[in-house]
Amino acid sequence: MGTDIPLVWYLVTALFMFVMGGIGVVVRRNPVVVFMCIELMLNATNLTFLAFARYQIASAQTPEAALQAAMSGQMMVIFVMAVAAAEVAVGLGIIMAIFRLKNEAGLDDMSTMRG
Amino acid sequence: MSGNQIVFIVLAAIACIGAAGVVVFGDNPVRSALFLVLNFFVLGFLYFTLGAQLLGISQILVYAGAIMVLFLFVIMMLQQQSAFLRSTESDGRGPIAWLLGATMFMTVGAAVLAPLGGVTGSPILDTFGTPQSIGKVLFTGYAWPFLISSVLLLVGIVGSILLAKRKF
Numbered sequence: 032m033g034t035d036i037p038l039v040w041y042l043v044t045a046l047f048m049f050v051m052g053g054i055g056v057v058v059r060r061n062p063v064v065v066f067m068c069i070e071l072m073l074n075a076t077n078l079t080f081l082a083f084a085r086y087q088i089a090s091a092q093t094p095e096a097a098l099q100a101a102m103s104g105q106m107m108v109i110f111v112m113a114v115a116a117a118e119v120a121v122g123l124g125i126i127m128a129i130f131r132l133k134n135e136a137g138l139d140d141m142s143t144m145r146g
Numbered sequence: 147m148s149g150n151q152i153v154f155i156v157l158a159a160i161a162c163i164g165a166a167g168v169v170v171f172g173d174n175p176v177r178s179a180l181f182l183v184l185n186f187f188v189l190g191f192l193y194f195t196l197g198a199q200l201l202g203i204s205q206i207l208v209y210a211g212a213i214m215v216l217f218l219f220v221i222m223m224l225q226q227q228s229a230f231l232r233s234t235e236s237d238g239r240g241p242i243a244w245l246l247g248a249t250m251f252m253t254v255g256a257a258v259l260a261p262l263g264g265v266t267g268s269p270i271l272d273t274f275g276t277p278q279s280i281g282k283v284l285f286t287g288y289a290w291p292f293l294i295s296s297v298l299l300l301v302g303i304v305g306s307i308l309l310a311k312r313k314f
Binding site: 035036037038039040041042043044046047048050051052053054055057058059061063064066067068070071074077078081082084085086098099101102105106108109110112113114115116117118119120121123124125126127128130 | 148150151154155158161162165166168169172175178179182185186189192193195196197198201204205208209212213216217220221223224239240242243244246247248250251254255258259262263264265266273274275279280283284287288291295298299301302303305306309310312
């Protein structure tokens with residue numbers, strides 16, 4: 032079951048999402064929105080992993096090698112999801128802790144470690 | 147243009163609108179979070195079009211469900227109290243960021259995507275994204291990373307509880 036969708040379409044979608052996340056990290060000064068933009072970038076890379084896993088460019092020699100190549104991309108996506116879940120829990124905890132520490136702070140005010 | 151391509155274009159357009167909305171409507175974090183939910187949800191369907199059923203389902207459950215609920219919960223708790231969430235002054239770095247983003251889009255697009263232009267779907271194994279095949283690989287070849295990620299999740303649980311209960 033092959034599809035007639037070119038690989039590049041998926042990559043362009045993922046690239047657009049990644050660039051939007053990067054712009055958002057720079058433009059927005061709100062810590063929660065910056066965090067959401069980081070999630071957006073993680074998901075863009077996930078889409079890239081899956082697209083490359085589905086469209087194998089190098090032709091595999093044996094069925095086992097093809098299965099290995101197709102699965103390694105999906106394994107990467109699973110682990111990125113697990114790490115992102117842990118990261119969100121701890122990151123939002125840190126944001127809440129910062130908020131309790133200094134009641135009113137933007138990202139630009141968190142500069143106590145500046146040399 | 148075939149039916150597959152039309153479905154893909156509709157899904158990708160909605161995903162891109164969601165991604166752009168997160169940044170453009172970032173003044174209001176709730177709106178931004180809802181656009182992100184839209185993006186994650188449609189991204190799950192893009193995974194379906196790639197044949198990865200299990201990952202599409204877990205994308206919708208984990209991201210659009212659990213993680214975004216966490217985000218909205220934190221926004222709800224913070225928003226009652228302060229201007230913490232409304233510090234949006236961009237002091238002139240906005241246009242530079244958009245310019246750099248457009249540059250990155252075009253540079254990566256030209257350098258990386260151009261050589262891949264002709265690649266279309268290859269005949270793929272029927273068992274590409276089924277739970278059986280993923281489970282078989284995850285519990286054999288990737289057993290160590292799987293166990294290590296479980297330790298990471300445990301550390302995440304303990305760390306977030308510690309951060310929440312600690313008196314500063």
